[in-house]
Amino acid sequence: MLLIKNGNLHLPGQTVRKGDILIKDGSISKIGNELTADDIPVLDVQGKEVFPGFILPVTSVGLTDYANLRQGDSNEISSPCNPRLHVRYALDGREVERQRYWLSGITSIGAAPADGALLAGQMGVYHVTGMTAAQMCVCDTVALKGNFTSNVKTTFGTKGTAPMTRMGMASSLREIFRAAKEWMNKEDAPLNSDYAVLARVLKREIPLLMNVTTAADISDVLDLAKEFQIRVILNGAYEGDLAADMIAKSGASVIAGDLFDAGARIWYGTDVEKLLSLGEKVPVCIGCSSGGVGRENLLWNGCRLVQMGYKPAEVLDLMTVRTAEVLGVDHLIGSIKEGLLADLVIYNGNPLESWSADVAATIVSGNIVYEKKGEAIC
Amino acid sequence: MLIRNAMILDMTGASPYVGDILIKDGKIAQIGTGIQASCEEEIVEADGLWALPGFVDAHTHQGGFDMIDSNGMDLNEMTDPVTPQVRAIDGCNPFDKNFRSVPTAGVTTLCITPGSGNVVCGQAFAAKSYGSNIHEMTIKNPCALKAALGMNPKGVYGPKGKSPMTRMGIAAELDKALMEASKYRSEKEKAISEGGTLPEYNEKWAAMLPALEGKIPLKIHCEQFDMLTAIEMAKKYGCRLTIEHAWSAKDFLDELAESGADINYGPVGVPTGFGELTGADLIDVVLLDRLGVNVSIISDSPILSEDILLIQAGEAVRCGLAPERALRMITINPAKALGIEDRVGSLEVGKDGDVVLFTALPAQDVSARLRYTIIEGRKVYSSLERS
DSSP, X not given: OEEEEEEEEEETTEEEEEEEEEEETTEEXXXXXXXXXXXXXEEEOTTOEEEEOEEEEEEOTTSSOGGGTSOOSSOOOSXXXXXXXXXXXXXXXXXHHHTOGGGGTEEEEEEOOOSSSSEEEEEEEEESSOSSHHHHEEEEEEEEEEEOSHHHHHHHHTTTOSOOSHHHHHHHHHHHHHHHHHHHHOTTXXXXXXXXXXXXXXXXXXXXXXXXXXXXXXHHHHHHHHHHTOOEEEEEOTTTTTTHHHHHHHTOEEEEOOOSSSHHHHHTTOOHHHHHGGGGTSOEEEOOOSSOOOTTHHHHHHHHHHHHTOOHHHHXXXXXXXXXXXXXXXXXXXXXOTTSBOOEEEEESOTTTBTTOEEEEEEETTEEEEEOTTOOOO | OEEEEEEEOOSSSOOOEEEEEEEETTEEEEEESSOOOOTTOOEEEOTTOEEEEOEEEEEEOTTTBOSSOGGGBOSOOTTSSBOTTOBGGGGOOTTSHHHXXXXXXXXXXXXXXOOSSSSEEEEEEEEESSOSOHHHHEEEEEEEEEEEOTHHHHHHHGGGTOSOSSHHHHHHHHHHHHHHHHHHHHHHHHHHHHTOOOOOOOHHHHHHHHHHTTSSXXXXXXXXXXXXXXXXXXXXTTOOEEEEEEETGGGGHHHHHHHTOEEEEOOOOXXXXXXXXXXXXXXXXXXXXXXTOOEEEOOOTTXXXXXXXXXXXXXXXXXXXXXXXXXXXXXXXXXXXXXXXXXXXXXXXXXXXXXXXXXXXXXXXXXOOEEEEEETTEEEEEOOXXX
């Protein structure tokens, strides 16, 4: 139980001055003015900015085994298609906590297998504190992560094994989805842990989240999605501007970027405004390079959009509620709304307006996980 | 070119003031108020815009690290741990897409350095960020001799079973190279003063002479306690030193301040791990600045895009630095570290006409948008309003 008083609350579509939030059992139980409650701790934030916690949509940080300085547990490339794998068995809470994501306003991450395999495994959304996947869990399985990029060709093709080309990648995917479909429709089919996961995708219970780079990658993935009637999230999408009509027609969601901190945006000359304007038609949010980036990069991406002329409020949405929509967890996180988890970040100033804005406190599931020294707001 | 009515932050330590900047033949000819333009001058109306010196990035691999096409990886000659003779300028392609994007980030001067795959990596140079002929764009070549400690060289040679495999091996390789070059230098000097025969020309040791003679600094890639090794080596051989990356500098503040080395810090925005991957945090530049150390922020582009130079200056403000101090770290401080402060780094009469114009004060106001990048009196980038 916690009562946050006198915050400048960034609610969906509006900002409320001097608002209060009552937190019960880790969730937002009530939002209003001059709320009172007996015998519970009060956090008087004195006009500070209260945002929904930011969401880093796709990352392999937490799975990389940095302790041993090698890409330990994120990249199972023993074969190209491994839908049975699940990120929960590799997620290291200590590695996530070491990032101190709370200092940059991030309260949740989409933890995903890395970028080597065609079908890399299942990904989930997890909080940035906690030791075990169970403690960190927001939503255990949000998508099947795959990669339709040159990485896959490099990983397998250079060994002389399939897939070596984009044709090869598309054909491998068709083959395994067709087999899974057959398996699904057969009554006495033997157990198959790969097909069981693909069946969930085919039944549209979870989407296929695919790393894609070029418009041609996007075209191939959308064609596959159409054939098998599956839901798709396009991650990266550096040439999504060129494929904008195709994406809008398909209804696929988009995680755009890393828009600023990778060579790809400049190499592919991404028209960022055109790519993001897809958000009028399909769910779109911003992301960071799915490999390793620091805690700062998500907010930096947001700040670069503000530099380009985007309004801070629309950029905030691209880092919170839109992200939750894309990942299908908007019923749990992403907004300050009654019934959602109390994942909040309290800033001195608005970090999308002023560079001197810093985090006063971060709250995950109603627990204060960080409080700036000397702030004494509790 | 005449820039009229800008809010000028000249980075000389003066408070911002409204004024005009006249650039003639590529150099700043006059700064003041009410400067009259002659008819051939291009006028830039800068009412409401902030004018700063073009940004200087003291550590990049622009033009030599193609992040997409591996055929364009031209700044890491990893065939021998000691390659002082290779020159970054020979591996730099100014038509590379990332290089072409540099002016859009407000950066007008780049130090382009060999990568850190070898212990002695080669010669770095400083150049303007716009043009088609890298030699004409160059301000100073070489401007530093690049060396590297820590995980890069041992990651290249160790797995092949070659030296260096450890930090001990790296220190020994660097020491040996400096010793051989010093020997070569004294033999050469002796021959000249006593009229004897010159030692047989050695391209490696000859390339190290400018650093040994104090003409250019050793530019040493350091992580955590590597910086103490770098300080010891520079002291032993009487070399000037710039410490590159300097992650975890906060653990060695006294030693760094005492050494007199310049610190080229960053980039941050990398995951935090253990050991070498701990401590990329811009709080370090705040602490070093307080001790009077000449600190610059670096991008290491194009590993990250050039945009992050200014973004990191903003992040340093979040860590507690005043915006003006943070902006020094991407203008005059790196100009000093590179030994080119007579040309760039501040807006003063006689310096190059490299000016960036922003809609608000960058590193303070997130919405501050770059409107023009001007190099030697020529607009090389202008932004449009968001449609």
